[in-house]
Amino acid sequence: MSRLLPYARDGRLRAVLAVLATVTALLGATFLGGRAFASTEPALTTPTATLDAALRCPSAFTHPNHEPVLLVHGFASSYEDSWAWGMAPALRGAGFDVCGIDLPEHALGDIQLSTEYVVHAIDAIHAATGRSVGVVAHSEGNLEAHWALKWWPHLQSEVADVVDLAAPEHGIVGGNLVCVLPCTPAAAQFSGGSHFLAALNSGDETPGPVAYTSVYSLTDPAIVPATTAITNGATNIAIQDVCPGRVVTHLGFLYDSVVYQLVLDALSHSGPANPSRLPFGACLGLYAPGVTAAEAAYAEGVRAPADAATALVDGDYTVDGEPALMPYARS
Incomplete structure (x- = not known):
């Protein structure tokens, strides 16, 4: 010794x-x-097999010149209803490998649990490609994406872009109105003043070296007030600042040509979207590539009422109060 x-x-x-x-x-x-x-970091409580079954990716990733893309749908929807007929094939046509997920319970349930599907999807895509992922989310899906990056910070090095479309980032009055009566867990969580949103937006709203873009519309009847989509640290783009007088509804974000061009711009360049890079005459187009007028009309006339009906009749997930914050999110 x-x-x-x-x-x-x-x-x-x-x-x-x-x-x-x-x-x-x-x-x-x-x-x-x-x-x-x-x-x-929190452990995932959902079985890996369940998470795998919800992830929709191509059999092979064949576009190494672009970041792979994960599409996250919103409230009372699914990958098929939100993305499979519009944004997904348009981005594939532009040379991107595109994945999507089906959030559990049509994204009506606890957003904290739905987020586990996003965490798993980002990890799986990053592991399969060795490249950073571009996340494009619509409506409530933005909350899952942001919750994932906040509480699983290792993802911040696996994600290049987050493109928010019509995000209820700071709460919407529709949630408060609906939740006067028992409502779905997710609706309680994206209501203005919820404990969930307070935890989500405490501190840095755009953590990590990720490029954040938030695109919103002054004519979106669901995202009210429209300023709820403005995220500190993100590049915030109102459609009407790009194309004055343009009408983009809540579901219009899934097929509108200017929205698509902003998404494409964010995914194709380092950093967030920049409207000044859009081509001359960008405001003249109506629909994303491959989307027909009939599909757009179907989205507004059939899918929108169907989504509302799904939220109303799926009583298995109604609650009388907001779900409790997970232990990891309590201050």
Whole structure:
């Protein structure tokens, strides 16, 4: 033992201990479902098989020149209803590999649980491609995307862009009106003044080196007030500032040509979308590539009422109050 004392005195032991401390910190990550999470991040409670089944990706990623894209649908919807007929094929035609997810319970349930599907999807796409992911979300889906990046900070190095379309980021009055009566968990959470939104927007609203773009419309009847979509730290773009007088409804974000061009611009360049890069005459188009007038009319005349009916009749998920915050989100 006496021969070790000089070794300790000359500082080499301290160096060894420092190395061991670094290794211990690295080993402090917990490996869950094929993903390494920092020990301070929440564990996913949804079975990996369930998360895998909800993810829709191509059989192979064949467009290495672009970031892969994850599309996240909104309240009372699904991947098929929101994306499969418009934005997804348009982005594929522009040379992107496109994935989507089906959030559980048509995104009517607790947003905190639905977020686990987004966390898993980003990790899976990043692992499959080795590239950063572009996340495009509509309506409530923006809340899942932001909740994921806030509470699973390792994702901030796996995501290049978040493009919010019609985001209820700071609460909408529609939620407050509906939740006078028992309402779905998600509706209670995106109501103005909810504990969920207070936790989501506490501190940095746009964490990490991610490029955040929030696109909103002054003629969106669901996102009221329209300023709720304005996110601190993001590039916030009102459609009417790009194209004065243009009418874009809530579902219009899924097929409008200017919305599509802003999404494409964000995904195709470093940093957020920049309206000044849109081509001359961008405001003259009506629909995203491949979308027909009949499909747009169907979205407004059939899908919108169907989504509302889904939210009303799916009584299995009605609650008399907002779901409690998860332990990790409590201050």
